[in-house]
Amino acid sequence: MKKILAGVVIGICLPFVAGYLFVISGRMPVATKGSPLPFEKFLARKAQHAVMDPEAGKPSPLPVDEPNLLAGAHVYQAQCAVCHGRLGQPASAIAQGMFPQPPQLLPPKTGVTDDPVGETYWKVKNGIRLTGMPGYSGNLSDTELWQVSLLLRHADKLPVPVEAVLHQTK
Numbered sequence: 001m002k003k004i005l006a007g008v009v010i011g012i013c014l015p016f017v018a019g020y021l022f023v024i025s026g027r028m029p030v031a032t033k034g035s036p037l038p039f040e041k042f043l044a045r046k047a048q049h050a051v052m053d054p055e056a057g058k059p060s061p062l063p064v065d066e067p068n069l070l071a072g073a074h075v076y077q078a079q080c081a082v083c084h085g086r087l088g089q090p091a092s093a094i095a096q097g098m099f100p101q102p103p104q105l106l107p108p109k110t111g112v113t114d115d116p117v118g119e120t121y122w123k124v125k126n127g128i129r130l131t132g133m134p135g136y137s138g139n140l141s142d143t144e145l146w147q148v149s150l151l152l153r154h155a156d157k158l159p160v161p162v163e164a165v166l167h168q169t170k
């Protein structure tokens, strides 16, 4: 009985000890250019969807019209472009140096045009922990959060005046 108990205790402790030895061995990737750990992306995505999905089905309370898209473009230029890219421009040095790299969200990339707008709203409001993606709930109003989410949902078919704002480099 004692032997079985000792076996169980060792069996439980072993993975923790092995994990700790791996961490202190210096082989754990910590620089942004290091490769992801096995299952890192898979587990992070699973955890995110488990929290986000029940809340992410919300439809936008705002219509998709030019004033809302224009307002979203101004928010995007001020808060997001440095990481998620400017229209028709290559990714910034900041974006290229991050891990995980921020996806480029404006054409020619497809960004999040396929995602439900409520999912994008959730991500912009709450952020994504340990990725560099900030949560904006304290700093953008609910209207601004929806406006920038609508902009990204429709990024592949924006009116010309909205594109003009997104082309500005300052």
Ligand code: HEC
Pocket (backbone or CB within 6 Å): 075, 076, 079, 080, 081, 082, 083, 084, 098, 099, 100, 101, 102, 103, 111, 112, 120, 123, 124, 128, 131, 132, 133, 134, 136, 148, 149, 152
């Ligand atoms: C400091 C850099 C940074 C800024 C500023 C930033 N983001 Fe992000 N964002 C990221 C990173 C990094 C990711 C990738 C997270 C991941 O891999 O899970 C991300 C992910 C996202 C995603 C999810 C993309 C996908 O494919 O699922 C959306 C949507 C998004 N950001 C929107 C925004 C908006 C809107 C703003 C501005 C209001 C913004 N972000 C500002 C770094 C940033």
